[in-house]
Amino acid sequence: MDEKAASRFSLLFSPGWALQRNMNGMEEGVEFLPVNNTKKVEKRGPKRWVVLVAVLVGLLLLSVVACVLVWHFQYRNVRVQKVFNGYLRITNEKFLDAYENSNSTEFANLANKVKEALRLLYRGVPSLGPYHKESAVTAFSEGSIIAYYWSEFSIPTYLVEEAERAMAEERVVTLPPRARTFNSFVLTSVVAFPTDPRTVQTAQDNSCSFALHARSGELTRFTTPGFPDSPYPAQARCQWTLRGDADLVLSLTFHSFDVASCDDRGSDVVMVYDTLSPVEPRAVVQLCGTYPPSYNLTFLSSQNVLLVTLITNTERRHPGFEATFFQLPKLSSCGGYLRGPYGTFSSPYYPGHYPPNMNCTWDIEVPNNQHVKVLFKLFYLLEPDIPPGSCPKDYVEVNGEKYCGERPQFVVTSNSNKITVRFHSDQSYTDTGFLAEYLSFDSSDPCPGKFMCNTGRCIQNELRCDGWADCTDYSDELNCQCNATYQFTCKNKFCKPLFWVCDSVNDCGDNSDELECSCPAQTFRCGNGKCLPQNQQCDGKDNCGDGSDEATCDLARTVACTTYTYRCHNGLCLSKSNPECDGKEDCSDGSDEKDCDCGLRSFTRQSRVVGGTNADEGEWPWQVSLHVQGQGHVCGASIISPNWMVSAAHCFIDDRGFRYSDHTKWTAFLGLHDQSKRSATGVQELGLKRIISHPFFNDFTFDYDIALLELETPAEYSSTVRRICLPESSHTFPTGKAIWVTGWGHTQEGGSGALVLQKGEIRVINQTTCESLLPQQITPRMMCVGYLSGGVDACQGDSGGPLSSVEADGRIFQAGVVSWGDGCAQRDKPGVYTRLSVFRDWIKEQTGV
Numbered sequence: 001m002d003e004k005a006a007s008r009f010s011l012l013f014s015p016g017w018a019l020q021r022n023m024n025g026m027e028e029g030v031e032f033l034p035v036n037n038t039k040k041v042e043k044r045g046p047k048r049w050v051v052l053v054a055v056l057v058g059l060l061l062l063s064v065v066a067c068v069l070v071w072h073f074q075y076r077n078v079r080v081q082k083v084f085n086g087y088l089r090i091t092n093e094k095f096l097d098a099y100e101n102s103n104s105t106e107f108a109n110l111a112n113k114v115k116e117a118l119r120l121l122y123r124g125v126p127s128l129g130p131y132h133k134e135s136a137v138t139a140f141s142e143g144s145i146i147a148y149y150w151s152e153f154s155i156p157t158y159l160v161e162e163a164e165r166a167m168a169e170e171r172v173v174t175l176p177p178r179a180r181t182f183n184s185f186v187l188t189s190v191v192a193f194p195t196d197p198r199t200v201q202t203a204q205d206n207s208c209s210f211a212l213h214a215r216s217g218e219l220t221r222f223t224t225p226g227f228p229d230s231p232y233p234a235q236a237r238c239q240w241t242l243r244g245d246a247d248l249v250l251s252l253t254f255h256s257f258d259v260a261s262c263d264d265r266g267s268d269v270v271m272v273y274d275t276l277s278p279v280e281p282r283a284v285v286q287l288c289g290t291y292p293p294s295y296n297l298t299f300l301s302s303q304n305v306l307l308v309t310l311i312t313n314t315e316r317r318h319p320g321f322e323a324t325f326f327q328l329p330k331l332s333s334c335g336g337y338l339r340g341p342y343g344t345f346s347s348p349y350y351p352g353h354y355p356p357n358m359n360c361t362w363d364i365e366v367p368n369n370q371h372v373k374v375l376f377k378l379f380y381l382l383e384p385d386i387p388p389g390s391c392p393k394d395y396v397e398v399n400g401e402k403y404c405g406e407r408p409q410f411v412v413t414s415n416s417n418k419i420t421v422r423f424h425s426d427q428s429y430t431d432t433g434f435l436a437e438y439l440s441f442d443s444s445d446p447c448p449g450k451f452m453c454n455t456g457r458c459i460q461n462e463l464r465c466d467g468w469a470d471c472t473d474y475s476d477e478l479n480c481q482c483n484a485t486y487q488f489t490c491k492n493k494f495c496k497p498l499f500w501v502c503d504s505v506n507d508c509g510d511n512s513d514e515l516e517c518s519c520p521a522q523t524f525r526c527g528n529g530k531c532l533p534q535n536q537q538c539d540g541k542d543n544c545g546d547g548s549d550e551a552t553c554d555l556a557r558t559v560a561c562t563t564y565t566y567r568c569h570n571g572l573c574l575s576k577s578n579p580e581c582d583g584k585e586d587c588s589d590g591s592d593e594k595d596c597d598c599g600l601r602s603f604t605r606q607s608r609v610v611g612g613t614n615a616d617e618g619e620w621p622w623q624v625s626l627h628v629q630g631q632g633h634v635c636g637a638s639i640i641s642p643n644w645m646v647s648a649a650h651c652f653i654d655d656r657g658f659r660y661s662d663h664t665k666w667t668a669f670l671g672l673h674d675q676s677k678r679s680a681t682g683v684q685e686l687g688l689k690r691i692i693s694h695p696f697f698n699d700f701t702f703d704y705d706i707a708l709l710e711l712e713t714p715a716e717y718s719s720t721v722r723r724i725c726l727p728e729s730s731h732t733f734p735t736g737k738a739i740w741v742t743g744w745g746h747t748q749e750g751g752s753g754a755l756v757l758q759k760g761e762i763r764v765i766n767q768t769t770c771e772s773l774l775p776q777q778i779t780p781r782m783m784c785v786g787y788l789s790g791g792v793d794a795c796q797g798d799s800g801g802p803l804s805s806v807e808a809d810g811r812i813f814q815a816g817v818v819s820w821g822d823g824c825a826q827r828d829k830p831g832v833y834t835r836l837s838v839f840r841d842w843i844k845e846q847t848g849v
Helices: 005-011 035-041 047-076 104-124 157-168 767-773 836-847
Strands: 017-021 027-031 078-088 132-142 145-156 171-175 185-195 209-213 220-223 235-245 248-258 268-274 283-287 298-300 305-311 318-331 335-339 344-348 358-365 372-382 395-398 402-404 405-407 411-414 420-427 433-441 450-452 458-460 487-489 495-497 521-523 531-534 623-628 631-637 644-645 666-670 684-693 706-712 737-741 758-764 782-786 800-804 812-820 831-835
Touching: 078 104, 104 132, 104 145, 104 171, 104 185, 132 521, 145 185, 157 171, 157 185, 209 220, 235 248, 248 305, 268 644, 305 318, 358 372, 358 836, 372 395, 372 402, 372 420, 420 433, 623 644, 631 800, 631 812, 644 812, 644 836, 666 706, 706 836, 737 812, 812 836, 831 836
Parallel strands: 209 235, 335 358
Antiparallel strands: 017 027, 078 145, 078 185, 132 145, 171 185, 220 318, 235 305, 248 298, 248 318, 268 283, 268 305, 344 433, 358 420, 372 405, 372 411, 372 433, 395 402, 395 420, 450 458, 487 495, 521 531, 623 631, 623 666, 631 644, 644 706, 666 684, 684 706, 737 758, 737 800, 758 782, 782 831, 800 812, 812 831
């Protein structure tokens, strides 16, 4: 290039200079910053940490986007299989007998129309239509026609709740006529609910599906497969569709029921529905476990159909159930007008379970110038998962207040001579209902000569301020002035007998009767009265001197042997209280869990016994009835082995020329429930081989009141004949523990014996209190059990029977033998029983048991 050009080139590219063309097109030189300031004019790049943060944020954003995309395409679209069971009503069709036969052409044609209508319905619901797989109609019944169906869907997880709401919403769907000569096909009340798909019966799965129709005036029987000779099949899905004629209802009764027990590990379950579809909101009852034959398992339908299902999830072998059903007219009315000074009424079909969907109203009117009180004597309106105090389902309404659940006797009163009682049951679970009576009373003196509780109940005046709550609301014990001579005033103002103070029982309810006793707070009171710091209790040492500080410990330590400790077969003693047969091996040689095939019963539902109730058949399988030649039932006994029984020695004292000590005069009835049915199946009638009364028995004081009876032939164990567990000598039955007394003795003092075995729950009374109530009469071989308020007690004819105590692992031990008492069920006069643990060694010496 030429010199001029080179000069221009150097100008253009010399540092600090630039060319700029002026307005006239001439080029001008423009000076940049000096060369030594070039760093100031360079554009600065971001620092390294900024770049790092930017990169990390970018990666994070990419991760989030990736996760969203993965969730959307992989998880959001995850499908779950949902089966819905439901029912609908076809309003413009008439029911044909052929619809009861699922194999008939008429059934198939109508089912296809229902399925077509369901497809049309689902197509219009976004959360259902795209995911519908198939539907099936399982049955039809009257009214006009009710169709029962199930529909299966494959629904994205995020739409499940929306789909369930859509299915549960009642809808109407109409199929247009296919020809001008046909009418529209109208479905109403279309509703369905989620169902366990295992309950769905397909066309290929009918091996355990049965359809039964009641015959007029007859009982129809059905059972689980194989009953009673073999157990029902494992992993089975069975159902029974029960039908009656139109406009009738069904009564279903389970006479025998034994399936796998209810537990958290999964169980076999029987469900009864008030429809022909297993829809949870229409379930009448859910049953599992074992029920005695005497238990009330009668259920009513609200229409002419019921569905019974059995789902078995276990391998446990049980015989199943036997049931019958029959049809009867539907109630034309429920409730009514009741007139007169008194009367009774009850829920429909009482004592059977009332039907679903009932509404009854009783308008009660007593004579003018009188008021009305309604006494609910029995009240059972219990539904699963309903919180106390809430009555959204089944209830009785009186004076604007609703009552439900399980309640003791209570009274509702009016302010006039009229009162209205309303009863309502919804479409699901039912119960046995209520039995009530109404009475008129003078409002100026509602309880003539008696005290009226705030609940309206009337009690004797002498029961006021006696320390016992005879009113369910405690109103008889409020605002009392305690008699300082023989009563203690609790901090909560209740009056309690002085001899209850410092007896280690919280009688006041606020523990004030135990606060100022000889042992201060944070200490332990020994059995001998000695006080110890609590940290010395259960430390493995006999700090009390009598071993009582180590007698009620949960940990099984090896300790020095005392009267309070359990001795293993290897001679070592344990601190643990009552370790025998509790399901845990505490002895190193396992001897505490040997010979434990006792104290268990087939039926786990919870003398004569005053204040008791009928026992269930097989509930107390060790209970024996002892009959004397020509006199019938005289005493009770308990089975302790196939060859031996325990009873009371005083039963075998010769009296008035009759030799009760002669074993040939006696007959033992084992497995007996009703004295009028001694020849019933399962009852064993056995003679006695010998009677061994305790050699120290005193027929005046009744000390050592125990006898052993050897059977002529061994008993055969069954569901109603079993042995009770015997307590070891160290076994304790603490004060306040609930214990059951059973027998056929007198139902009231001076009354007559019971035909059906009676049971009554009573409680162990503190030994010091026992000795105070019956001075100079109680020995260490005796124990007081009952209620100081009276009401429940053994009586004549119960002698020799067992006191049954439910211990660990549900096993039942015999705490005592019915011995004697001052009257029956009187206040401050508890029953006295022979303390069986004292005689454990003697029993073993005589019997080897």
